[in-house]
Amino acid sequence: MLFAMRGLALAAGYGGGWWLLWRMSELYWFLPAGLRFGVLLLAPYRYWPFVFAGEWATFALMNAGIPWLGPLGFVLDTFPHVLVCAVVVRALRGAWPRTRLDDPEDVVHLLVGALLAAVAVTAANAVVLQVVGIKDDTPLTYTLLTFSLGDYLGIMLLVPLMILLLRARPTRSQLRSLLRHALLLLLPSIALLFALADTEPSLAQYARTLMLVPVVYFAFRHGVRGAALAMLAASIAVTAGAGMAQRADAPVEAQMFLAVAGAASLLLGAAIEALRASGERLALQNARLEGTNVRLDQLAQSLREVARRNLRLEEEERRSLAAELHDELGQNLTAIQTRVKLAHERLHAAGLSDVATSINDILATMRRTVRSLLNTLRPSVLDEFGLYRALAEGPVRDMLATAGIAYTAQLRGDPTPIDDDTRTAIYRIVQEAATNTVRHARARSFVLRMRVGPHGGRTVVLLDLSDDGIGLPDAPPGAGRYGLQGMRDRVLALDGAIRIRTGPAGTRLRVLLRLPAREAEASGAPAEAETEAA
Template sequence: MDQNLLTSDPPRTPHRSSRATPRLGGAMRDIGLGVLSMVAMAAIYVPLGLFSFFHWMVASGVLFTALWCMPRRWWPWLFAGAILARMINGAFMGASSGDPGPFLQYWPGPLQFVLDNMLEPLLIASGVLLLQRWRVFPKDPMSLDSMARIHLATAVSALAVVVKDVAYVLVDGRIGDVRLDSIVDAEPVMGPGIWATLAAFALKNFLGNFIGCILIAPLGAWISNPAHYSPSKPILSSAIRYLLPTMVLYLLLSLSRPGSNLGELLRLLLMVAVVLFALRHGWRGAAISVLVASIAIAVEENVGLPVYTPIRLQMFVAITGAMALLFGAAVDDMRRGVALLRQANAEAAALTAKLHASALRNLQAEERERRRLAADLHDEFGQNLTALQTHLKLAQRDFVESGRTAVVDNLLELTRNMRRNIGSVLESLRPAALDELGLYASIERGQIRRLVEEAGLEFDAHLEGDARLLSMLAPVHRHAAYRVVQEAVTNVVRHARASRCEVRLRINLRNDALWLFIHVRDDGIGGADGMRANHGLTNILDRVVALSGSMKLADMHPGLRLHTLIRQPFAEFE
């Protein structure tokens, strides 16, 4: 038994260890990556929290974007990094102010510490959770709808932070004194009084957090989606060549006359530059142009002599940035729509070409079958009828001598009728005059004229254009044109109740293709709507469409006009 234990235990022990080792290694790797993300967040958040572009909270935008771009399992580490950075910034500000607070050298008490440090990262995550609920992710293609939802989500995060900031001020209990003035950092814009000052403070913080988020979140979406990398080089190149010199010129002009009304005009021109860049490069161009413009405005506002209150300046940046991003997203949507439309048109053109080729092959197969049937009828029935007629003539004397002349005469008449009928069938299958005389002559002097005149109608045929081009028509196009005239004239004879029928052909060379126009007109009762369902017109339309043509039918009062076009590409010339 001991031996069995000795031989059976060792294989199980390494097996359990092999399972535990990868799990432990994966956990240690996750912890290491989490600590690294926390340190990175703190390292980015600390300087941004101290400067914050002076009037907009870019640190909040960095945290919002990081939460949006990273999986939720990394959120605790990001929260920890942001809280650590805020604690470091608080201690630094307390030490630099010379008036440290009683709690951790900056805050008045534990409640203020929690409100100022612990809650803000969690409140910023509210907008990110809303984006995830709407299924708007940074790796997805950016559309106008998703950009609008990003703006709404950033506004929700900014509003949640502002509620916390107002609660902090109320808990601190020092509204209206110098301490509040140092927090507000702005003159009241809504009238005198504590509540007006508090409202100005809330509006300023809301705009600052909102701007910080809309400045950074589009850049995060840009970086997160590899599909956005391919057009990045021309955008960055245009920014360096055109956008940066514009911003430098803006700073030089605005700082040359600080405090003047020139700054207002320059800001309007700056907004125009942002919009033009968004029009050129879409929402990515808007993202980079708004970021550069905000930096230029912040530098101008804090280096030069301020003209506006911070709130008015924030509103300018917020409105310009939001509208530029939405406009850029709309431009990208339009471009994607145009690209899809072009692709659909190309696919439709390719499908049309395939259908045309298929219809043309069917038409060619029909003509081949007509030719075969005509040859078979001519060879078989024609020869048999000739032989029958010959035998009847040889036997005619015998029938006459036996007094049965009427019988042989009836048989001979029957054979002649059969020959005429077969000739008509052969003419309908493959007009001999078409090959012997050509298209126009076969219409003007052939079976079509006889059909009209036998019906008691006046017939006119005209040819316009270069008659030599008719010889360049391929057999399938020539036969199709003849069939079109034949069907149209047959409809006139059978249904129009007309006294006159006119056929006009016009042929010319356009865009490396032969264009053959066929007009058939009568002076009958008209009725184009009723004729459109006619089987003969359906045959005409099928032939014309197969040859990349078109057909129009119109009432002429009196009469009806059939206008058809047959096109033969240059590549199909004989």
């Protein structure tokens, strides 16, 4: 019951609209063709019989006063048009299920469907005229072209607005913007067209061409919605201007102008909307990527904090183990050495002085081993001498000198703002690099350059370690590779960067470490250090 009531309401509304638009139509454009095409395009298939009935009933009422048409002429003049248009629309809906105007491809579907429907309905009408026997002095080709363009213009002027009103209604801000630009640009252009309509044909043609300016502007500024509205207003103005001048001698020319201008403006408007939508999607994607990058940065920062905490725990464990070795094993070795000294005379008297000497040698070797182990576990020289002196005069220099490698240390900048974790990491990196040089490089010299200074609101530490050896060979696992990985881990944990270049001319290792901004602000490093660190 509800379906029937809706169908009857649709038939009545469609029939009334069809009759009203028929009264408003001119030779340039046939608006009922647009209403027929739009309703068939947007209405569900189950309501199509009501559309057919509404048009046929309207035709019956309109042709009731034409007795010479005859029953056959009445049937042929009433029934074919909507059926032919329905066939074309059915094929169009199969190829264009979206029925929207979001991009130029949608507009192309609409324009092609409109052209096919206009040509098909005009051809059917021509057949009807031949069957009924209505003769006209106008050439058939001219009649077909005029009526086809009229139907095409009617579809192009009404259907885009129907689609936009049902599928993409404008907001209040969009309506206000359309009204403002219509008052500023469209109305003055229409007024100029009316003013020049009754003048020379060349000026009238110039004014008609000038109507393209607001149409193109509306398409560029408001997309396909603005193009549809501006084209409808421009078409009405052109038609009204021709009527004022009583110049209907070249309707095909005006129709072609309106058809080309309308198709171009709709395509331009759709392209502009598609471009804007693409820009919005790109901006949204960029915002999502920025959010993802922020989360990744937060995760990386968390991982660096965890790695730094692990390094700190490792150093604390090393310090604790070193203290245990120093307190327990060191004291026991001292006690053993003291007892051997006390027993030395008795061993000598018993002829066992060589045993005492051997024991002392063993104890000395053990003390050196323990001392080396303690220095590896926790470089006490850092606590005793500070970073710069430890690097310039500490165990690193001794190790290189023992291996016969010349050592040069160039240290600049104020190391005061460097925290304990970074200081330990710097020393470990230099220590590991020197160890690799001694073990693998066969070098004659080792150079350490270190710069400390503020840069970009943060304290920057730049390490440059190089030797003149044979480079890093393709060594088996464990031959220096673990040390390099350890250096990388320390640098990454401190939010730094490391780069290693190796070759026949030697190995060069560069490390950049950045301290937090609050530590950089406390730094009093001179401008020279800042320049060299950068």
